[in-house]
Amino acid sequence: MEAPELFATAVPEEQLEGGRERALRRIFGPSQCLRSVERPRGVGSLPAIVQGRMWEHWQKGRDFSSSDRWEEAIICYTKAISLDPWRPLLVAMLTSLPCRANVCWTRSSTVRPWRPSHRQPSCSLTAGCSAREALSLFCSMVCLAALGEFPEFLQMLNRELEEDVRNPDAYVLRAFFYNRFEQLALCHQDIQRALKLEPQHRAAQALWHRLLRQGQEAKSQAVLKALCGDLHGALYKISLAIESDPLAAEFFTLRGTLLRLLKNFSAASKDLARARELSTVGSPEAREAQRQLVLTYNDCAVHCYALGRLDEAVKLLGEALRDERMEQGIYANRGECFFRLGELAYALADYQQALELSPGNRVVQGRIAAVLHEKGRQDLAARRFLEAEACFSMAIEHDPREALYYLDRAMAKWCLGxxxxxxxxxxxxxxxxxxxxxxxxxxxxxxxxxxxxxxxxxxxxxxxxxxxxxxxxxxxxxxxxxx
Known part of the structure; x- marks a missing residue:
């Protein structure tokens, strides 16, 4: 049974065939060689055609650039960007051209102010306007950046982001130029915003990995400079590393250590505390940050001790001991501060704790003897001769080489008969x-x-x-x- 005719027409087949013949004659003229081609082969899909044309324009732009034909290079790069506006390589090539070429392009282009009356939420700069207007806006921003007009470039891009805060492409574009102008902290912020909106954004991920590599390279350079004694140069490099990757605990630990050596104790404490926050509890990074923080408190206390600010030194050493109770040097230093403040009981307690952590330490034993001798002298002056004799005897037990201790004990014994x-x-x-x-x-x-x-x-x-x-x-x- 024959299927019914689906699309019936009243035009006779002879008229249709005549129309085809006239159309072919208009296209091919009298030639008969292409009449038998029913379908072109090897054309490919539309995306492949667009990519091919984009790379063709890009290659021509490179050729023109190598021969200093800047105007032609600008035209080729602009055509390539129009086919693939978000390829960072094309943007980099356009912004790397000399300023005079960009001036020529800017003057010759017909960029009109873009003021869309209303926009729907989108993830592309081309939303809300025609492709030609969006490309003009994009290229004008690129040229402003290439000319060093960074404030004007940011003003245009910030205006775009004010109108569409959920535009990851715009954040990536701004991050790209922040990175170019070494504003790494702002670059990192924009990358994170873009990845939050679109976690699989390829350009954002690529730029993020580039920042991580830059951070590691800057850290290596900081270590080399520190080993050579250039602490200020090392501090500059590790600060760049932190801007590139502000979540790396090891970077903050290294900068805190450098700041401690430069006697900037307040900034060092903040960096080391931040490193401890970023580290996993109990990890080697956390332990190293903790150790450096304790050393910072101790060094700052020593500095205060030298300036006579004993109360402040005692507080700093107390902070250090709150985090690290097994360091005999900190107990000994706080005991010295208490000794100079006349707090003999507290001084003796700290020295004895230091001696427990470091048995046989002759320096600590000498400090204990000094405290006991001072206590004995106070008892002797107050005519508490038995207490004085006992203190002098204990002082001699800790430091039997000090002649003055025997002399004062002799005085107490003489007073006792x-x-x-x-x-x-x-x-x-x-x-x-x-x-x-x-x-x-x-x-x-x-x-x-x-x-x-x-x-x-x-x-x-x-x-x-x-x-x-x-x-x-x-x-x-x-x-x-x-x-």
Whole structure:
């Protein structure tokens, strides 16, 4: 059964065939060679044709640029951009042309102000106007940037973004030029805005990866400059790295360390605190940021100590100990601040904590002895002789090489009526320092009409020598007769 005719026509087939023949004659003329071609082959799809023409114009533009034919290059690049406006390479080629060529293009172009009366939400600069108007707007912005008229370029692009805040392409374009003019922090912001609107935006991702590479390169240069002693140059490079990638904790740690070495403690503390925030808890990056922050507090406290700002130094060391309780040096430094402030109990507590963390540390032991000696002198002045004797004895246990401790203990014993024990302490102090005027003065009272050598060769002197041998395990040198 035959199918019914779907599209019936009243025109006879003979008339249709005659119309075809007349049309072919108008197209091909008298030639008969193309009459048999039913369908052209190898033409390809429309996108492929557009891309091919775009690359053809781009190549011609490069050729013209190499021979300094700037006006022709501008025309070719503009044609390529009209076929693919968002290819960053084309934009870069156009903006890299000399200013005089862009001036010629700007003067010869017929750019009209673009004032669309209303626009629908879109993701392209071409929305809301004709393609010719959008291309004119785009190319005028590109030329303004190439001419160095950056404020005017930003004004035009910002106006576009005010009208359409959900335009990732516009953010990418502005980020591209921020990167070109080394405003990396603003470039990073616009990239993030574009990726938030369109996470798979290829141009934004490419520019983002470029920023990451720039950040790592700047960090490497900062490290090299720091190793060479150029701290200010290193600081500049690592600041560029942070602008490129403000979420890299290692960059803030390095800049904080450099700022600490340059004694800019306030800025260093902020950077290291930021590095700690960006790091994963317990990670090596977090531990290093923490360590550098503690060192910053300590160095700042040392600086304040040198200036006599002891209360401020104590507060800074307290901040350091809040984050790091296993660093004996910080306890020792705070103990020194308390000692100078006259807070002997607090000073002694910090020194003892430092000694627990570093057993056998002779420097810390010496500081503990100094605190106990000062406490003994206060008790001696207040006529608390037993307490004074006990403090001097503990001071000697921590630092048995200090002659003054034996002398003051001898004074406390003498006041308590322990004359023989006081004589032994005087002999001990003479073995350690036979020329000290204070020791010689007390020796004349406890050993009337005897010389120093006679005192040391007496029974008391020999017992004192044996005691020192046990304590120091190295016998002191016998003083000469004229000492």
């Amino acid at each position: 322990k004359v023989e024990s006081a004589r032994e302490d005087v002999a001990l102090s003479l073995w350690l320092n036979p020329t000290d005027s204070k020791i010689l003065s007390l020796a004349r009272h406890l050993f009337p009409r005897k010389t120093v050598q006679a005192i040391l060769r007496s029974e008391t002197g020999r017992l004192a020598q044996q005691t020192l041998d046990k304590i120091l395990q190295c016998p002191p040198r016998l003083p000469s007769d004229d000492a």
